[in-house]
Amino acid sequence: MSDIHSDLYEKLVSSERIFEGKVINLRRDTVILPNDQTATREVVEHPGAVAVVPVTKEGNIILVRQFRHPVGQILLEVPAGKLDPGEPPENCALRELAEETGFTSNKLRHLTSMYTTPGFSNEIIHVYLAEDLVESDKQPDEDEFIHTEVFTPKQIKELITTGELCDSKSLVALCLAGI
Amino acid sequence: MSDIHSDLYEKLVSSERIFEGKVINLRRDTVILPNDQTATREVVEHPGAVAVVPVTKEGNIILVRQFRHPVGQILLEVPAGKLDPGEPPENCALRELAEETGFTSNKLRHLTSMYTTPGFSNEIIHVYLAEDLVESDKQPDEDEFIHTEVFTPKQIKELITTGELCDSKSLVALCLAGI
Numbered sequence: 001m002s003d004i005h006s007d008l009y010e011k012l013v014s015s016e017r018i019f020e021g022k023v024i025n026l027r028r029d030t031v032i033l034p035n036d037q038t039a040t041r042e043v044v045e046h047p048g049a050v051a052v053v054p055v056t057k058e059g060n061i062i063l064v065r066q067f068r069h070p071v072g073q074i075l076l077e078v079p080a081g082k083l084d085p086g087e088p089p090e091n092c093a094l095r096e097l098a099e100e101t102g103f104t105s106n107k108l109r110h111l112t113s114m115y116t117t118p119g120f121s122n123e124i125i126h127v128y129l130a131e132d133l134v135e136s137d138k139q140p141d142e143d144e145f146i147h148t149e150v151f152t153p154k155q156i157k158e159l160i161t162t163g164e165l166c167d168s169k170s171l172v173a174l175c176l177a178g179i
Numbered sequence: 180m181s182d183i184h185s186d187l188y189e190k191l192v193s194s195e196r197i198f199e200g201k202v203i204n205l206r207r208d209t210v211i212l213p214n215d216q217t218a219t220r221e222v223v224e225h226p227g228a229v230a231v232v233p234v235t236k237e238g239n240i241i242l243v244r245q246f247r248h249p250v251g252q253i254l255l256e257v258p259a260g261k262l263d264p265g266e267p268p269e270n271c272a273l274r275e276l277a278e279e280t281g282f283t284s285n286k287l288r289h290l291t292s293m294y295t296t297p298g299f300s301n302e303i304i305h306v307y308l309a310e311d312l313v314e315s316d317k318q319p320d321e322d323e324f325i326h327t328e329v330f331t332p333k334q335i336k337e338l339i340t341t342g343e344l345c346d347s348k349s350l351v352a353l354c355l356a357g358i
Contacts, residue, residue, distance in 0.1 A: 008244065008245060010246050026205055070296075075297055113345060114346065117296055118247035118254055118256075163292065166294060172351055172354070
């Protein structure tokens with residue numbers, strides 16, 4: 001990082017554990033701001049995740065619908081899931097792809113890695129394009145409670161324009177995949 | 180929502196307040212899954228936010244650099260900020276634009292509204308394109324600790340390709356703005 005931004009840094013003073021959960025943890029940090037004042041920062045700790053854009057040989061895209069309790073809605077998303085402890089993101093991408101769609105990919109390409117909510121969480125999502133799909137031994141889990149659907153690129157564009165596709169990781173993944 | 184997805188819904192059983200913070204709250208809900216089993220869901224409550232793509236009359240884009248404590252890095256992002264209680268998103272967009280860049284916009288267009296992390300939070304971000312920029316009475320806050328920088332569309336594409344621009348709301352906003 002270049003020195004010209006050195007006046008932006010905050011300095012950690014102390015950290016308080018608030019909650020240890022199944023998916024996330026929460027802590028409250030105290031920091032010193034660039035103007036030497038003190039502030040608190042609430043930080044949601046997340047294990048990180050992957051998102052995958054699966055493209056069929058016809059050039060169509062497989063999406064999943066699932067109920068998202070925090071927003072109380074069924075959302076349309078690219079296949080995605082959390083990293084297991086120590087799991088390489090690429091392995092996780094292939095695992096989640098198989099679990100959610102029943103396919104694996106012979107051509108997986110990293111598109112980007114991004115922070116979803118850097119204001120209050122450390123969650124990072126590694127985004128992949130998955131082509132050359134072949135049926136996987138591992139079929140979708142019985143208890144995943146998702147529906148898969150195949151869309152043409154034109155349909156994807158419409159879903160984005162109308163706002164029906166409103167999950168940020170999916171929007172980034174589809175944009176960067178050039179859909 | 181169409182009936183064919185009715186087998187995806189979860190049903191709330193109970194809700195436990197864990198934490199009430201300055202920016203976020205945390206609760207833990209118990210739900211009944213579609214297979215009648217019980218599960219817990221950790222939910223980070225967030226007030227919602229806006230993100231704005233400010234385009235100058237030359238067709239360049241104003242971004243902000245700021246330190247993000249949860250990820251321990253200075254990130255390059257589009258101007259953005261949280262909704263005040265009851266604040267219309269469009270007002271918030273113009274307020275944050277002025278506070279962070281010193282400009283207001285005579286041509287604000289809604290691009291989309293999206294969920295940043297629907298797996299664990301209800302945060303929604305309303306995304307705007309801001310054109311016809313004029314100097315605002317309200318200049319950047321002294322204690323915002325941000326640097327603004329102007330980039331050409333070509334430079335933005337490079338920042339996305341290299342991964343230097345790695346904030347998901349900014350990636351969505353710039354993609355949907357057609358940058």
